[in-house]
Amino acid sequence: PVEKHLKDYKRPDFNVETVELHVDICETETHVTATLGVAKSPEAAEGAPFLLDGKELELLEIEVDGRTLSEVDYTLEGEVLTLPGMPEAFSLKTKVKIHPETNTSLEGLYFADGTFLTQCEAEGFRRITFFPDRPDVMSSYRCTVVADKAKYPVLLANGNLVEEGALADGRHFATWEDPHKKPSYLFAMVAGDLACRKDSFTTASGREVALRFYVDHQDADKCEHAIESLKKSMAWDEETFGLEYDLDIYMVVATHSFNAGAMENKGLNVFNSKYVLAKPETATDTDFQNIEGVIGHEYFHNWTGNRVTLCNWFQLSLKEGLTVFRDQEFSSDMGSRAVKRISDVRVLRAAQFPEDAGPMAHPIRPESYIEMNNFYTATVYNKGAEVIRMIHTFLGPDAFRKGMDLYFERHDGGAVACEEFVKAMEDASGVDLTRFRLWYSQAGTPKVTVDRAYDAETKHYTLTFTQAVPDTPGQSNKKPMQIPVKMGLIGADGMPIPLTLEGESAQGPLERVLSFSANMESFTFTGVEDEPIPSLFRGFSAPVTKVVDFTEEELIFLMGNDPDPFNRWDAAQQLFADTILGMVADVRDDKKLSLSEPLVAAVKKTLTHDTLDKALIAQALTLPSETELGDRMAHIDVDGIHAAREFVADTLAEKLKMSWRAVFEECADDGPYTLDSESIARRRLKSLCLTYLARVETPITTFEAFASATNMTDELAALTVLSDLDAEESEKAMGLFYEAWKADTLVLDKWFMTQATSKRPGTLERVKALAEHPDFDIKNPNKVRSLIGAFCQGNPWHFHRKDGKGYDLLADTVITLNAINPSIAARMASGFNRWKRYDEERQGLMKARLERIKNTENLASGVFEIVSKALI
Numbered sequence: 001p002v003e004k005h006l007k008d009y010k011r012p013d014f015n016v017e018t019v020e021l022h023v024d025i026c027e028t029e030t031h032v033t034a035t036l037g038v039a040k041s042p043e044a045a046e047g048a049p050f051l052l053d054g055k056e057l058e059l060l061e062i063e064v065d066g067r068t069l070s071e072v073d074y075t076l077e078g079e080v081l082t083l084p085g086m087p088e089a090f091s092l093k094t095k096v097k098i099h100p101e102t103n104t105s106l107e108g109l110y111f112a113d114g115t116f117l118t119q120c121e122a123e124g125f126r127r128i129t130f131f132p133d134r135p136d137v138m139s140s141y142r143c144t145v146v147a148d149k150a151k152y153p154v155l156l157a158n159g160n161l162v163e164e165g166a167l168a169d170g171r172h173f174a175t176w177e178d179p180h181k182k183p184s185y186l187f188a189m190v191a192g193d194l195a196c197r198k199d200s201f202t203t204a205s206g207r208e209v210a211l212r213f214y215v216d217h218q219d220a221d222k223c224e225h226a227i228e229s230l231k232k233s234m235a236w237d238e239e240t241f242g243l244e245y246d247l248d249i250y251m252v253v254a255t256h257s258f259n260a261g262a263m264e265n266k267g268l269n270v271f272n273s274k275y276v277l278a279k280p281e282t283a284t285d286t287d288f289q290n291i292e293g294v295i296g297h298e299y300f301h302n303w304t305g306n307r308v309t310l311c312n313w314f315q316l317s318l319k320e321g322l323t324v325f326r327d328q329e330f331s332s333d334m335g336s337r338a339v340k341r342i343s344d345v346r347v348l349r350a351a352q353f354p355e356d357a358g359p360m361a362h363p364i365r366p367e368s369y370i371e372m373n374n375f376y377t378a379t380v381y382n383k384g385a386e387v388i389r390m391i392h393t394f395l396g397p398d399a400f401r402k403g404m405d406l407y408f409e410r411h412d413g414g415a416v417a418c419e420e421f422v423k424a425m426e427d428a429s430g431v432d433l434t435r436f437r438l439w440y441s442q443a444g445t446p447k448v449t450v451d452r453a454y455d456a457e458t459k460h461y462t463l464t465f466t467q468a469v470p471d472t473p474g475q476s477n478k479k480p481m482q483i484p485v486k487m488g489l490i491g492a493d494g495m496p497i498p499l500t501l502e503g504e505s506a507q508g509p510l511e512r513v514l515s516f517s518a519n520m521e522s523f524t525f526t527g528v529e530d531e532p533i534p535s536l537f538r539g540f541s542a543p544v545t546k547v548v549d550f551t552e553e554e555l556i557f558l559m560g561n562d563p564d565p566f567n568r569w570d571a572a573q574q575l576f577a578d579t580i581l582g583m584v585a586d587v588r589d590d591k592k593l594s595l596s597e598p599l600v601a602a603v604k605k606t607l608t609h610d611t612l613d614k615a616l617i618a619q620a621l622t623l624p625s626e627t628e629l630g631d632r633m634a635h636i637d638v639d640g641i642h643a644a645r646e647f648v649a650d651t652l653a654e655k656l657k658m659s660w661r662a663v664f665e666e667c668a669d670d671g672p673y674t675l676d677s678e679s680i681a682r683r684r685l686k687s688l689c690l691t692y693l694a695r696v697e698t699p700i701t702t703f704e705a706f707a708s709a710t711n712m713t714d715e716l717a718a719l720t721v722l723s724d725l726d727a728e729e730s731e732k733a734m735g736l737f738y739e740a741w742k743a744d745t746l747v748l749d750k751w752f753m754t755q756a757t758s759k760r761p762g763t764l765e766r767v768k769a770l771a772e773h774p775d776f777d778i779k780n781p782n783k784v785r786s787l788i789g790a791f792c793q794g795n796p797w798h799f800h801r802k803d804g805k806g807y808d809l810l811a812d813t814v815i816t817l818n819a820i821n822p823s824i825a826a827r828m829a830s831g832f833n834r835w836k837r838y839d840e841e842r843q844g845l846m847k848a849r850l851e852r853i854k855n856t857e858n859l860a861s862g863v864f865e866i867v868s869k870a871l872i
């Protein structure tokens, strides 16, 4: 496999101005005729050939300007078609045969669950026709889809419908035209028998946009929330960024067979059905929130990604980091900002921090890749969004908006790099972002250590920050980053203290953003009457790990007094993590464990607080996961962490039994299900109480909660709690749940996942049995993620069994998937990425599995990239 490098990037020698596609779908083969209007670029080198990508295509015909080429006129080697000696401008026509009906990779044109559909990002278009399949080639598309009318009554492609009609033999066609130039990765087409839910949206300038949601007929009653979310997204982008939609129609197609979450194809989004379909009986509060977020995300791409696109794939974060930032802001405005921030940071810590500390660590703008699909990562997406957020923090909302306006003014219709975005922000605001740019080129999570010093005599308080950016593969001796530290100081009375820096004459504000960009830097505050407690990195103002020598008492103080809700939560998490990790050594030495009284009291105080947002209470009192705790240890002690965490949970359950019960009752509600923040918060806190209560009450009470649930949020919460219990009620509930929902594939994913993440003994054996269940399908990525993915990523204690059988399951799955769906295989293979963090015995077991995968015949390049990097 070849590695591609950012430093080798050159603009294309040939541009394709127009693309005319004719896609003739038959049951056992599909013919694609493409007519490309090509023009040589003025910068092209003398004699440069025209290069086109093609994968698994059977070339039937090839013509230039109406003349059929013979085999001496071109070469077709591997996945590249080379045409030498082309004129300045010409028309190229190719006809190829492809097989969507047997395409299990779910890239290019594929057939799944009765529908033909496409996924072209990043490099899927080359599986449909020969094309310079790179994002800096932008063209106008006209696409005609032909298929059997009875079987596939719905025929769609990007843009506007310009013609449709019947053909001989019961076939029909539809021609779509997209007036906006776009890169090939945004092409989409669909042929299927789908229900259509219609709505419309009137833009700020008064244009009416038709909204169309295409779903399976049986799912037609589950689109309401997605449609409302789309309308909210459209209005939000107009209000927040002055951005309107630009076509007369916006289509969304839902499929159960999809590699990723969703895809922003121009005017024709394709969605994983889990991010479209919902009603209270089948979807949880989290599902509803995710739908709103993903619908928003794909809609926002229309400007950040489609109108302004990428010049090459190394720049992926230009569209993804920015669009994640936009969807996070949208969700924050629709619900609770603090709760949204906490859940985003949880994701970052659970997925991105480990990635940044592992063999695949890369900057948000990677410098090389073997398989682009492997770089749709938490780093590019989530850390990328944090980088945009830091620019927002440094500039403030008004200057940030000016920067966005300038970015669109300069680059609308273009294919650009991350640099263009940073430059626009800099030019619009006058803020120098020179050092800040290191966030684009340096990988690794900076570790910031904070030392505190109070001088009672001078009333000076000094914070000294030290940063270390760890070495990552291919990068060492890094430069210090520019880090925004949003902070405040809190007095013993819980009141904020004015922040006057040394040398300032006027009294400072109560909160400020320090810019820390050296290896070590001190900030001295004057006029501080008594020693304060600092609240640092408020709202998680930078994607770093902070090390502050807070005592238990100080963390409890912050948990109860910090005016920043994010930091209250973070203090609670730090307190739990310190406590649990502090016990791991005692577990190893078989010592008796005990939980501190002040901690128990602090938990009780938070739990029974009568003015705090219930959602924040629930978040604060959710213990850090075993994975997250492991990540805080240099050498992960799987069994020690499990035992210590269970002990803390059991003890809190026992000691605060009455409170959990009282709050549980208080949160109960028999009214109809509503999706407002308050109701969501109430259900969340109720579920948390249930998890603690199940540790001390009989399984019958949990079963009753399950049986009496009237919505999926409560039902799944109870089922999840039951799934951990080694009791007959657990089996009984699983059986009832299956019987009730066996016709709904998305609900069955929850059934698989709940069993895969269970703490009960024998979970691995059950997962293996479930992989043989008639409702499991290795070809369906949602099923693979729900069962095998959930087990390997979300159940560390069982996955890391000492007999290596968990590892065997993962290796076997990767090898099977390698031949079916390489992109999902690669993703699964990354489950071994942290292998060096475990004890020697486990390291040996995982290494052997990695080697077994590496030695598989016909290993896909993406899987090769993951396992070979892991083995270095």
Ligand code: DPP
Residues within 6 Å of the ligand: 121, 260, 261, 262, 263, 264, 297, 298, 320, 376
């Ligand atoms: N571009 C897509 C998204 O993130 C990824 N498939 O929305």
Ligand code: ZN
Residues within 6 Å of the ligand: 297, 301, 319, 320, 323
């Ligand atoms: Zn995206």
